[in-house]
Amino acid sequence: MGKRMLYTLATMTGTAVGVGASAVGLLRHQAGALRRAFDDDAHRSYSTFAEAVAPPRNYDDDDSAALAIIGDSWLCGIDVEDPALAPPNLIARGLGRILGTTVRVQSTALPSALSEDLPRQVDEILRSAWLSRQLSESWTDERRFAIISIGTGDIIHPIHGTIGIPVLNQAINRLQREGRYTVFVLVCPNLGGLPGLRDPLKTSLRRTSRVLAGSQWLAALAARATPLRATGSLSGTTRRSLLNESGRFPSTLGYAQLSSTVLAAIAERIEAPVEVDRSLDIPEKGEAARRPAPAPRLEADPEAAVAADAAFEAGAAS
Numbered sequence: 001m002g003k004r005m006l007y008t009l010a011t012m013t014g015t016a017v018g019v020g021a022s023a024v025g026l027l028r029h030q031a032g033a034l035r036r037a038f039d040d041d042a043h044r045s046y047s048t049f050a051e052a053v054a055p056p057r058n059y060d061d062d063d064s065a066a067l068a069i070i071g072d073s074w075l076c077g078i079d080v081e082d083p084a085l086a087p088p089n090l091i092a093r094g095l096g097r098i099l100g101t102t103v104r105v106q107s108t109a110l111p112s113a114l115s116e117d118l119p120r121q122v123d124e125i126l127r128s129a130w131l132s133r134q135l136s137e138s139w140t141d142e143r144r145f146a147i148i149s150i151g152t153g154d155i156i157h158p159i160h161g162t163i164g165i166p167v168l169n170q171a172i173n174r175l176q177r178e179g180r181y182t183v184f185v186l187v188c189p190n191l192g193g194l195p196g197l198r199d200p201l202k203t204s205l206r207r208t209s210r211v212l213a214g215s216q217w218l219a220a221l222a223a224r225a226t227p228l229r230a231t232g233s234l235s236g237t238t239r240r241s242l243l244n245e246s247g248r249f250p251s252t253l254g255y256a257q258l259s260s261t262v263l264a265a266i267a268e269r270i271e272a273p274v275e276v277d278r279s280l281d282i283p284e285k286g287e288a289a290r291r292p293a294p295a296p297r298l299e300a301d302p303e304a305a306v307a308a309d310a311a312f313e314a315g316a317a318s
Contacts, residue, residue, distance in 0.1 A: 030201035069107035071149035076109035090259035115164025146181035151188035
């Protein structure tokens with residue numbers, strides 16, 4: 001009986017070791033495939049921005065605001081065919097409507113960026129003549145905004161990247177101190193929820209991304225920046241329609257929802273009194289598409305008003 005028991009235990013131990021080795025091998029295979037796809041994303045098309053986005057018609061206050069977009073695929077607008085639908089342009093247009101001013105926007109966000117790319121992107125923003133405070137006659141901190149999204153690449157590529165909380169903290173501090181920006185941080189999304197993933201990689205990414213998102217949230221609060229949840233932004237419809245077919249970055253609709261989340265946070269941060277003018281929801285292109293301005297109101301003529309009232313009463317009496 002003792003020999004049988006020892007044989008049974010040995011068999012069970014060998015089976016457990018075999019299953020564990022198989023799971024580790026599968027995890028390595030899945031992670032390697034995801035890394036290769038992530039590296040290929042770096043060669044996809046994306047929009048670069050350094051331009052002025054005009055305010056809504058008849059709303060310009062002859063000043064301007066500055067908007068810096070920094071980070072990775074979740075903000076750069078990867079594979080968006082129309083640059084007007086990429087986050088830098090969407091956020092700039094919305095900001096122009098909130099503030100009633102021209103918005104100077106520049107994006108340094110890149111597909112598949114890692115935290116180690118963040119210092120260089122911040123350097124480019126801080127050296128930018130386009131976003132310089134001198135271009136605004138009466139600039140205030142309420143008109144300078146920086147949006148950061150980073151961390152996905154650090155999880156997918158842990159060999160080359162680092163979980164860059166110190167790097168993020170330094171970037172926030174530099175943008176605030178040297179650029180006088182109000183900073184918003186789009187924390188790492190829940191990568192375990194991306195479509196097409198299977199265990200054990202799905203569970204591993206979910207745990208790691210949640211830890212990183214929590215750390216980024218606390219780092220942003222500690223640096224007096226505003227943290228935003230990317231995962232919470234991508235809700236309200238099926239997740240597939242909000243993510244690209246690959247599942248690694250947002251679709252055009254997903255970018256629109258992320259941009260809306262950023263704009264809502266900006267409006268709340270600066271306590272902007274927003275009155276929505278629905279007539280401006282449809283972008284107009286060209287002079288032929290512009291609606292004619294409403295006719296000016298004429299001051300009422302008291303004598304004409306009395307004559308009109310008398311005529312009305314006469315008509316009613318007859």
